Amino acid sequence: MADLQFSLWPGGKSKCLTLSYDDGRVEDRRLVEIINQNGVRATFHLNTAFECREEYLPVSEFSDLYRGHEISVHTHSHPSLTQLPPSLVLTEVMENRRILENASGEIIRGMSYPFGDYNDEVISLLKGCGMEYARTVEETGQFRVPGDFMRWSPTCHHNRLGNLWESFIGRSLDSRLLLFYLWGHSYEFSRDNNWYIMEEFCRKAGNQPEVWYATNIEIKEYVTAIKALRLNAAQTKVYNPSAVAVWFLAEGNPVCIKPGELKAF
Ligand SMILES: [Zn+2]
DSSP states (O other): OOOEEOOOBGGGBSEEEEEEEEEOBTTHHHHHHHHHHTTOOEEEEEOOSOTTSTTBOOGGGHHHHTTTSEEEEOOSSOOOGGGSOHHHHHHHHHHHHHHHHHHHOSOOOEEEOGGGOOOHHHHHHHHHTTOOEEEOSOOOOOOOOOSSGGGBOOSEEGGGOTTHHHHHHTOOOOSSOEEEEEEEOHHHHHHTTOHHHHHHHHHHHSSOTTEEEOOHHHHHHHHHHHHHOEEOTTSOEEEOOSSSOEEEEETTEEEEEOTTOEEEO
């Protein structure tokens, strides 16, 4: 039986960082500039009903501003989804999705919950709207991929970073994937006068050779591809039926298995 460990990210990297910022307010312009300077990548969960208000970005700006990052659902007008009739949940998500897809040219497949509110009924409706992941606001302080992507809880909010990044980057490779997931709202940096938090974080967390900088949906796709791998009972053969290349450790050595490839050990 070969010793196989499925704990590597694309490129054989040992760690992954993603950022997740909500609402699409004008402060996203400054946030995008900071993260772009440091090679960090993010997912932006955007509302679409408020573009006539001066504190929100116009939809026409989304495509250029967020290039290289992910645009994602945050509902049209930011209601609490647990307090709406089901038909309105569908409308809020699909209208938001339609506008974001028109603006970006992408197929939008993920979201974050307005106010962090969700329940089983909402999740079932969201899956029917084509949502493949949804982020909560429940901070874990952990560096793990979620067991359920429809209940994807972040590592921490940017106000509670503490020494979490130092602790993350000091972790050595084990049998589990290591993910650091930071979330917040860009307007909080202006309101709290603490843009230095994001500037310092990106300076130390950006441009690290062992880190894969990814959007939320890229992580979801990669983890799904790992779970889709097929192994024989003796664990001497691995087949990758997905469209995503997967890296893993075989006898301690990094190996890449391409889409459609069968490898024997
Ligand atoms: Zn929000």
